Amino acid sequence: MELIKTVKIQIKLAAEADGDLLRQAMEQYRLACDDVSRYVFDHGFVLNTTKLQIVLYRDLRTQFGMKAQMAQSVLRTVTARYKAVRTQSKQKPYRYRDENGKWQKQAKDLTWLWYPISFRRPQLDLVRRRDWAIRKDGSFSLNTLDRRITVWPVLNHWRDYFDGTWKLGTAKVLTSGGKWYLHISVTREVPDYTQDQTVHVVGVDRGLRFLATAFDETGRTIYRSGTRALNKRRRYKHLRAKLQAKGTKSAKRVLKRIRQRENRWMSNENHRAAKALADHYGPNTLFVLEDLTDVRFATEKVAKDRRYEQVSWPFYQLEQFLIYKAAAQGSHVLKVPSDYTSQRCPQCGVIKKQQRDHDHHEYRCACGFQANDDQSAAMNIQQLGNQWLAGTAKPRYTRKRTG
Structure with missing residues (x-):
């Protein structure tokens, strides 16, 4: 069987200008994903990347400034998100009582979506060897819309995954709390369990x-x-309720800040x-x-x-x-x-x-x-x-x- 993991690496940038280049690329990538998502939603949920490429590739290059592999990554990111939602929908059918009072269930698919899937958090997916690479000195080379930049890992816990026994995949660039991260997918074949x-x-x-x-x-x-997890989630629930009842701009900013904190x-x-x-x-x-x-x-x-x-x-x-x-x-x-x-x-x-x-x-x-x-x-x-x-x-x- 194939074992899939995500290696999370904190990185530091060589210059502040490199951060601006990454932010620009991440925002354009997000906007491109939203655009493709609207097309998928409005055209019968076409999830074949080849068909989408024929229609949308040129616009991704000209309208959003995507490089060739980035444009392909946008299509894969959007279709993967819709496929994940489709799988989740099948696992949670709609339940209702019929005229006899018996519980019935109806399978759900993507047509149950009211709105296109939106991409709120800026991100940037980089293809191995085309848009990102690791150099002999231990640094990483990342592509942006303007030029390639060099970043350095903060820790070395990831080196065991780069010894040749793992297959390296797409690298996702993220930022959180003023820090920068690379999330790299790695795969390896392991024996089937008997x-x-x-x-x-x-x-x-x-x-x-x-x-x-x-x-x-x-x-x-x-x-x-x-118990610890239960108490923590209840505190977050009460905090959200207070902030939502307050309704001020500062309260909304705090809500946005803690949105993913509980999930993490x-x-x-x-x-x-x-x-x-x-x-x-x-x-x-x-x-x-x-x-x-x-x-x-x-x-x-x-x-x-x-x-x-x-x-x-x-x-x-x-x-x-x-x-x-x-x-x-x-x-x-x-x-x-x-x-x-x-x-x-x-x-x-x-x-x-x-x-x-x-x-x-x-x-x-x-x-x-x-x-x-x-x-x-x-x-x-x-x-x-x-x-x-x-x-x-x-x-x-x-x-x-x-x-």
Whole structure:
């Protein structure tokens, strides 16, 4: 399989004028992306870069001053964004009740978009060897609309990715907090995971109270607390509410400044949680996670002041981080259906919704089994992983019909 990572490198510029050149190129690149996005939206969502190039290439060169490879990068950036939105839309179908009161779902596609995708944050994508290169002295050569400039990395943590074992891709130029960064995509082929190499089977339950609850084949449970993240997100929510109610220009400036701060903080928490799991269990580990695609969280049963956390918690992001961190060290992530994993007794197999006490975070079964409700869910998920290793292609739990 192909392992894809992004190497983040802070860079320093040789002169202030170089920063002006980068800002100009980034803004023109952003405007060009917006222009292409409007065309895609108005013309039936054509996502074939060859067809778009025939129509838009000349305008990108003349109207926005894009160089040849930059113009191609604009087309790839826009089509990739639309394809990502299309994939996300398929994963979240529209749900509604029919005339009989039954829940139905309808697949969503790009035609559900009301407006073209907009590119608000300036960026600049540079093609390897054409628009960016690394020199023998360790500096980077970057192309702008006017001329090439030389920048220097601040740290050397990235050098391991430039030893020839990784394939280097597009470099994205970004600026934040007065600092400049290069985000370079790197890829490497790693061996496919096989069932017979499994040493550990770990069931991972994700939630609000605990970011991750992991149960392994030895019977040990590891909890990754989510209290710190929960409190942080609630503070940001209340801060946004106060600033929005204030409505002044200064309040809007603060809102703009903190817009991505919460997301970056939460991404770091998910990175740390995924890394902790991968490092603790090591290579040849089968991590088993619930497939939460199309899972609807019943917010009407949640207190109004807590619904934001319920619907916006980044479970998918933690999953993606764990997938590539596990693959990097020879482990694997298996996704299994989430049906009844929180309602089933991992000891006797009985499925009863009433046996889970949400208020006290406990699971009690008539057979005598008692455990934390997140722990019992992780145990059920781990057992599905064992079934997969035993030869069941698509393990899942089903409720037995009576009568």
